[in-house]
Amino acid sequence: MLTREIRFSIDRDWATAAHGEDGFARAHPISNSWGGWPSAVGIAPYLVLQISVEGTPDETTGYLVNIQRLDQLLRQTALPATAKLLRQSGVNLTGELLIQQLWQALKEKAEWSVVALQLWTTPFLSYAIKKERSDMIEVTQTFEFSASHRLHVEGMSDEDNRRYFGKCNNPNGHGHNYRVEVTVGRPGLDDAGRAIALPEFEAITKRCVIDMLDHKHLNADVPEFAELNPSVENITMVIWDKLIDQFGSAQLRKVRVWETAKTYAEYAGE
Numbered sequence: 197m198l199t200r201e202i203r204f205s206i207d208r209d210w211a212t213a214a215h216g217e218d219g220f221a222r223a224h225p226i227s228n229s230w231g232g233w234p235s236a237v238g239i240a241p242y243l244v245l246q247i248s249v250e251g252t253p254d255e256t257t258g259y260l261v262n263i264q265r266l267d268q269l270l271r272q273t274a275l276p277a278t279a280k281l282l283r284q285s286g287v288n289l290t291g292e293l294l295i296q297q298l299w300q301a302l303k304e305k306a307e308w309s310v311v312a313l314q315l316w317t318t319p320f321l322s323y324a325i326k327k328e329r330s331d332m333i334e335v336t337q338t339f340e341f342s343a344s345h346r347l348h349v350e351g352m353s354d355e356d357n358r359r360y361f362g363k364c365n366n367p368n369g370h371g372h373n374y375r376v377e378v379t380v381g382r383p384g385l386d387d388a389g390r391a392i393a394l395p396e397f398e399a400i401t402k403r404c405v406i407d408m409l410d411h412k413h414l415n416a417d418v419p420e421f422a423e424l425n426p427s428v429e430n431i432t433m434v435i436w437d438k439l440i441d442q443f444g445s446a447q448l449r450k451v452r453v454w455e456t457a458k459t460y461a462e463y464a465g466e
């Protein structure tokens with residue numbers, strides 16, 4: 197599998213290009229694909245689109261797909277489609293509707309097997325469609341909480357605990373700023389073009405998870421960890437259990453918890 201990302205905005209110059217989108221692209225060659233192109237002149241949505249394709253690399257070039265062609269396809273498809281939908285729907289355009297349109301358009305044009313498409317509308321909020329379940333649009337929002345914990349197993353000697361858990365066994369605990377990515381999905385969309393109403397999704401997660409964990413000592417303050425070691429693996433599964441039946445017609449699909457910038461645990465059910 198190969199994954200490639202483009203970053204773009206539908207900015208003032210692009211959206212109002214009187215000479216048509218192809219003409220605009222010719223008149224404004226890509227000047228900064230790292231920061232995003234079109235360049236976000238004025239106040240403009242800034243989007244990140246990732247495509248994953250699968251297949252066997254070419255024997256000679258070693259390429260599964262030439263990323264220049266992948267970029268070209270993404271830009272030629274996503275930019276006009278997004279500009280058109282923004283003009284038509286304005287603020288009523290949802291991430292779900294946009295990724296649904298992009299998935300259809302890219303699937304028709306791609307010469308490769310597209311496995312997944314993911315669209316970020318903020319650095320923390322994304323929408324995804326996957327090949328194995330293409331009727332389902334997944335929404336992932338990021339949350340955070342700060343907590344302290346101590347990794348310690350009652351059944352082990354103090355010395356073994358110290359040896360196994362190291363600094364994490366400090367008797368008075370230590371803290372982390374945890375980041376939690378919650379993914380929910382739903383086959384089809386509601387009348388407003390959503391998989392779930394985002395404020396409701398967030399309120400449920402806050403009520404069921406964040407309020408329970410934020411600024412707490414997990415071992416002492418959270419009953420779930422009275423006897424369960426609050427490792428990032430166990431925290432992830434506790435969060436899953438708290439959310440599994442909370443989202444009505446949308447389903448909980450995945451929970452990812454970042455304990456540090458270098459470690460995360462993920463759980464998607466059995």
Ligand code: NI
Pocket residue numbers: 345364370371372
């Ligand atoms: Ni820790």
